Amino acid sequence: MTVGEPPVVWSLTEADAHAGWRALSWSAGPDGELAVLLVQRRHLSPSEYVKGWPGWGTANPFDAELVIVPARGPERRIPVDAIGLRPQHLALLPQSRFLLAAGRAGQDADGTWRDNAVVYSPEGRPEAALCLGDDIAALVSDARGSIWTAYGDEGIFGAHPQSREGLAGWNTAGAATWVPPHRFPEGPVHGLTAATEGPYAWLAWSHPRGTFLTRIDPATGRAAGYRCPLRYVDGLAVRGDRAVLSRREHDEPFTELVRVDLVDGECVITDRQRVPLPGRVVMQCGQGRDGTLWLRAGDTWVRIEV
Numbered sequence: 001m002t003v004g005e006p007p008v009v010w011s012l013t014e015a016d017a018h019a020g021w022r023a024l025s026w027s028a029g030p031d032g033e034l035a036v037l038l039v040q041r042r043h044l045s046p047s048e049y050v051k052g053w054p055g056w057g058t059a060n061p062f063d064a065e066l067v068i069v070p071a072r073g074p075e076r077r078i079p080v081d082a083i084g085l086r087p088q089h090l091a092l093l094p095q096s097r098f099l100l101a102a103g104r105a106g107q108d109a110d111g112t113w114r115d116n117a118v119v120y121s122p123e124g125r126p127e128a129a130l131c132l133g134d135d136i137a138a139l140v141s142d143a144r145g146s147i148w149t150a151y152g153d154e155g156i157f158g159a160h161p162q163s164r165e166g167l168a169g170w171n172t173a174g175a176a177t178w179v180p181p182h183r184f185p186e187g188p189v190h191g192l193t194a195a196t197e198g199p200y201a202w203l204a205w206s207h208p209r210g211t212f213l214t215r216i217d218p219a220t221g222r223a224a225g226y227r228c229p230l231r232y233v234d235g236l237a238v239r240g241d242r243a244v245l246s247r248r249e250h251d252e253p254f255t256e257l258v259r260v261d262l263v264d265g266e267c268v269i270t271d272r273q274r275v276p277l278p279g280r281v282v283m284q285c286g287q288g289r290d291g292t293l294w295l296r297a298g299d300t301w302v303r304i305e306v
Contacts, residue, residue, distance in 0.1 A: 005276050005302075010034055010069045012299035021065070024053055025100070026301070028287050028294040029092035030143040030196060032071035034301055037080070037090055037100070039064045051251045052282030052298075058086045066090075066098065066124065080124040085116060088284075091141035093172060096122035099141065103152075105134040105160065113160060119172050130174025133163040137191035138203065140287060145172055146218055148201040150191025166191070167203050167214060178221055180214070195288025197238040202288065204228075204236050213243070213267065228267040230258060235286020237293035239306040243267065244293050246304075248281040253297065255281055257304065277302065 012023050021038040028034055043062040047055030061082040068076045080100075087100035101117035108114065115129040116136075132139070132147065135155030140148050147170040155163030162168040162176050166189055169178030192204040192211070201216045211228040213236065228245070235246030235255075241263070247256040254276045260267040279298020287294050291306040 005278060006295075006304050007302060008278060009294075009301045009303055010036070010075075011278075011301070012036075012038075017299075022053070022056075023299050024056065024058075024064070025087045025090040026296060027090040027092055027140075028289045028292075030141070030289060032289070032292075033092065034069040034294070035090055035092055035098065036067045036069070036301075037064050037087060038067060050283070052280065054088070054283045058083075060084050060086070078122070078124045080120065083118075085118065089117075089136060089139040091139060091147060093119065093141055094143070094145045097127070097172075099147065099172070101132055101136060101139060103136045105131050107159070115174075117174075128172065128174070130170075130172070132170055132174070133168060134158050134160040135163060138194040138284075140194035140196060140201065142196045142199075142201055142218065144218070146170065146177065146201070147172070148194055148196075148203060148216070150194060150203045150205055153190050156189050166205060167216075169201070169216065169218065178216060178218070181221075181223060192232060193234055193236050193286055193288075195236045195238060197288070197290055200238075202236060202238055204233055206232050213262075224265075226262050226265055226267050228260070229269065230267075233258075233286075234283070235288065235293050235295055237288030237291055237304070237306050238262075239291030242306050244304060244306045246286050246293060246295060248285055251280050251282055253277050253280050255285075255295065259306070275304075 024037045026036045045057040061084045066078040085102040088103040089101040091099040105116040113131045119128040135152040137152040138150040151163045165179045195202040213226040215224045233245040245258045259271040277297035278300040293304045
């Protein structure tokens with residue numbers, strides 16, 4: 001079944017594109033806002049192997065602008081100067097602060113892990129540097145300012161202690177506040193996407209035995225798992241006992257939406273739709289907030305309700 005294009009929330013304007021701006025990392029906030037980091041084209045170098053913005057390298061340090069598109073009211077732009085990392089992930093924090101994080105974290109000769117994330121003030125000034133583990137595949141912040149991460153296989157089978165756990169929770173001082181109660185099963189594992197739903201954090205990950213959704217209650221540390229019959233997902237949003245998942249056709253202008261009921265530790269499929277989108281879809285295209293799935297399609301963002 002194919003349905004119509006979902007409504008557009010925001011797009012990079014022709015004026016911005018003509019002025020040399022390109023949209024790099026992005027995030028949806030817990031109050032329904034969209035945040036997009038704009039970088040001048042001259043600071044970016046495309047990858048030969050990775051399609052779209054996830055493959056762009058940066059000439060550090062570089063200046064940028066953070067665009068905040070609130071649910072209501074005019075957008076704001078915050079200059080961010082001398083960024084010294086490749087910001088693969090962006091997250092909004094309480095008190096109008098924000099976080100930029102690189103996916104990888106290197107080690108010094110003595111084994112110390114280098115910082116790969118920076119917390120910024122509302123004015124775009126660095127406040128703190130921290131390490132959030134190695135090979136971050138997905139990252140989301142919650143309304144209280146905790147940071148939730150899922151890792152790629154190089155992190156899970158690497159040396160960083162939190163990355164080896166596969167999933168982690170952090171505070172903005174860089175201290176790990178949550179790890180999974182059980183080790184991942186043996187074999188290749190990879191983090192996929194992240195979401196929040198009220199007080200809960202959701203992290204999706206894949207394994208040869210299938211795709212799994214993990215719901216974490218930060219208040220108690222308890223985690224609940226749901227087995228998903230899909231081979232992979234790149235977007236997730238949850239509302240109560242229902243969820244919507246997206247599965248992209250890489251670098252194509254459409255996605256598959258799969259709606260499920262969450263029943264007794266399982267995802268029971270109730271509907272599947274192929275949805276056209278206003279641009280091509282690549283990695284890190286989805287993020288869920290309180291029952292709303294945000295999708296990036298090229299330089300355009302849309303919202304889909306559970």
